[in-house]
Amino acid sequence: MQVIKAEGLGKRYTIRHQSREAYATLRDTVAAALKKGGSEAASSRSHGDTYSSEFWALRDVSFEVEKGDVVGVVGRNGAGKSTLLKILSRITEPTAGTVRLRGRIASLLEVGTGFHPELTGRENIFLNGAILGMSHAEIRSKFDEIVAFAEVEQFLDTPVKRYSSGMYVRLAFAVAANLEPEILIVDEVLAVGDAQFQRKCLGKMREVSRQEGRTVLFVSHSMASVRALCSRGMWLDAGRIRLSGSPSDVIAAYLDSSVSVSEGTIALEEIRRPPGQGDRLIIQRVTLNDGAPVLHGEPLRLAIEYHLRHASKAVAFGVGFSSLEGVRLMSIDSDLSEERRDFEQGHYGIVEAQIQTLNLQPGRYALDVAARSGDNGGLDYLQSCVWIDVLPGPRTPAVIIREGGGVREPAAWEWRSR
């Protein structure tokens, strides 16, 4: 039986370029209307001509999902995955097309939506359950199960602001895992939490779909969980469906797509960010080795070019190399070397870093680039924005080329008889 049928789905966003404020202000809108002599009503369109452009986050997307299917949606950042989930969950409405959904829907786009730090674990279970669409009676009947799954029995009456982040995530996921919708929509929530808990969640999701015949639509950057969980795969690229089929075919095609593998300068300014990222500071370009190939066993030079849209203090930059399955393997962060700088608004800058020997085994990696302010304020974050090939260098031993070995570190060895 068909439970989801999407036809010609499209979503258009209007992006405001280079405007100083992140949000429209009534003051500006009124002023713009007055300048026009009051002949036109104040609308964002009236000054939209100069500041904004349109872009389709999703275009002509049609697909069908059968009952009991677990569909894994993969694709790069800004490919339209989250937009698709938001339309299916009715958070935002499509600009074009239709979706027919059969059955009760629950969506989990974030772990712990609506959790309030001042409330206790017990209170938050009820609140979060209600937010996810459970009735009071339903939550009460599931309460013990939720508490057991989250392993937080002793802390039920403690405000969650005193929870460790692990406990917080466990509790939040436990509530969601006990939802009983016919269609479950999940966005990248497994990326949080420790490995053991992730396995537990994957197990729970698999159990839910196999035994109870529920339909799951699941977005992930982790190819491993898509492979483990899904019965079908769907690859979104630039707002369109590039391929739909068995998970292994889709993953293989997605990982093979060489379009994004890059040498030289990588332009990042036009890539769409999650809301809030890139507003104060935007990372414009990243250059590795001045454009020369990245070689194993050789130095790696890194240059990040950025622009300050607002003044920011204690800014640090970092890059990360992850496997295409989504596991972070290596990180370079300026704040780890106590390198932070304050910047004025409008500043254009470049920061360079060098590591003496790149020990990441030859292969293809996803590059993450980030800028932070202070200890936790994310300024800009591009997750797996580009794929980088690390090639064998002149000093790379044949055994590494043949058999890999992860990050092979030279070490000081000492031999003694005892």
Added chain:
Amino acid sequence: MQELLIEAGHVERNYWRDLWRYRELFYFLSWRDILVRYKQTVLGVAWALIQPFLTMVIFTIVFGRIAKLPSGGAPYPIFVFSALLPWQFFARSFSEGAASLVTNTNLISKVYFPRLIVPAASVMVGLVDFLISFGLLAVLMAWYGYWPGARMLALLILVPAAIFTSIGPGLWIAALNVKYRDVRYLVPFIVQLGLYISPVGFSSDMVPPQWRLVYSLNPMVGLIDGFRWAIVGRTTLYLPGILLSLAVSVTFLAFGIWYFRKTERSFADVI
């Protein structure tokens, strides 16, 4: 089996049914806001008592003692307090309602539910404060030996009227605030100005008769007059004024709901 069609421009087809289905979320959000409010402030409930009490004392001194305005023979504190009840309820509910969507950004961008629930739930916090103040009024009346008559029953109509009077403009400002973030600076200004142009510290009988109807264009005028009539008594109701105030607040409510519903669909995209 429940079937749902999502289509451009038609997402809200089941809106009012959904609003009913999500009523438990409304209870929970109100409950959360109330819990958090009384947990976070150290003084908690005491604060809900101190604030109206001190305002009452100051208004009694300024308007009753210094300006020597008439109260129709009732003790000035009771006279002032009967008006402070609806006024403070309005001020709190309107401010909380106006800010509610932006403070619940994470909910709006991550979960579907009829958005009307958020500002409506935040008004309920004002209602708890209202009940606490009402208890204070009861103490005050007992102190003065001022026993209410059967007119008090009119509160059963007046309290819901106060709720709707606050929700209407609250909805409008809340929706406007999502798109234009500078709107929130207007809210304290409106509340402050409103206190002066509403008959809280004085009686609306002070307004010259020829201006009385115009004065009632402020929906709080009719509401406050109604509360005072029900609690203090000793005044006659100026019926055209009450009806006009009521009409204005119904208009505000209709406009608030209309504007909210019109813009609601794009909340998640702009918030």
